[in-house]
Amino acid sequence: MTTTLLDGKVALVTGGGRGIGAATALRLAADGADVAVTWQRDAERAATVVKQIEALGRRAIAVRADSADPAALREAVDRTADELGRLDILVNNAGAFLVGAIDEFTADDLERTIAVNIRAPFVAAQAAVRHMTAGGRIISIGSNVGERAVFPGLAAYAMSKTALTGLTRGLARELGPRGITVNLVVPGPTDTDANPADGPNADSIRGFTALGRYASPAEIAAMVAHLAGDDTGYVTGAVIAVDGGFTS
Template sequence: MSTPRTRTGLDGRVAMVIGGSRGIGAAVVRRLAEDGADVAFTYLSDTVSAEKVVATVEEAGRRALALRVDSADAAALTAAVDTVAGRFGRLDILVNNAARYSVGPIDQFEVDEFDRTIAVNVRAPFVASTAAARHMTGGGSIVTIGSLVAERTVFPGYGLYSMSKTALTGLTKGLARDLGGRGIRANLVHPGPTDTDLSPADGLYADVVRSHTALGRFADPDEIAATVAHLAGDDARYITGTSVLVDGGFTV
């Protein structure tokens, strides 16, 4: 018989996950709902997956809302945040998860790809965070999903992606300093190799990646979501402006 998991004190809270239909984002949506929050999330195109995630939130007894939004569209993203706050009457937690995974020789990227990567990976967290902060009248928590490549770019081809994720450290520190007086916390989570459809644990180079982790395995998305839920909850009320590596020892 399994031991019931301790809730992280999110009863009555409203959360929004930017990019929540698949992988780590979907795991975060599920975990926040299990811990008591009503959860809205955005997705780009996979309506079937989005509907499945909505069902898991409702099965947990919480309210759900899925919004189809391109994170590169700043106006649409701001409108989505405002919609969630209006629909649920408040907004307490924002998780920035949507990302563009651009990998290849850095001297072969076109400027258009650079611009799109920055729009999704850097500008979107800025836009969503500033929009959400305007609705966090009683304090709140902003958690952004980075990447271990911001700390260690061990393989070639990750220059653009690494740069975009490294920028999130400065954004997180700035948000923490500027919003701390209002009781709003901002933190950054750097996942390590995680078993998702984008980076499966049985993929072509998985054994090589696995060999670089101290624990010798990929993370389950739920393990990343657990850290996000902790940072979103009251047990982390004195944690802000920090980066947390959840990487199985990849960067040691």
């Protein structure tokens, strides 16, 4: 096994069975970490990610957990630490992308948006820090929509992603004395199932970026991996856009 940047580290990526989460899990494994991923609906895709990580010579587990369920999320964190021996890196990636006009948005939609996008990162971090020592990393995945909602129907989603800025800065201040860093990565348009680069609004969305294109999930994962490493030990409380100039 080749020694790499994250050798000996253990990471948990929520929503790691697809999209940015899967790309992040694979990048962390390629950089040397053992990785746990949570999944909710698609066991087969999560199992594929596990096999890909194992093919890199790293250990991996997939844990079924709905991020809207605090007990399930805490169990996923504890299981990661128990089965893989420790926990060094938490990536809060799982998200709920529910859109709709304010006079049509249901109470259930609002509750799930808040539960998955705001409460879950707090709950996961709360559980993770019980296992982390100095050098721990908490990295959340935000959204360019939190900075610039260019289409109607995004108010609840934008609200939920904006809340991650406050969570990141507050936790960075609280956990700094313990040597744990907390940062927020804010992707721009990224080619995923939820927002495919060949989708019906893709041309308009591309036009809002300075680079005129979507990101690949691997490009977002690269920033997460950078923040997970030792070279960024003095970076905390940062909100880092990886958005192709969407908000410039």
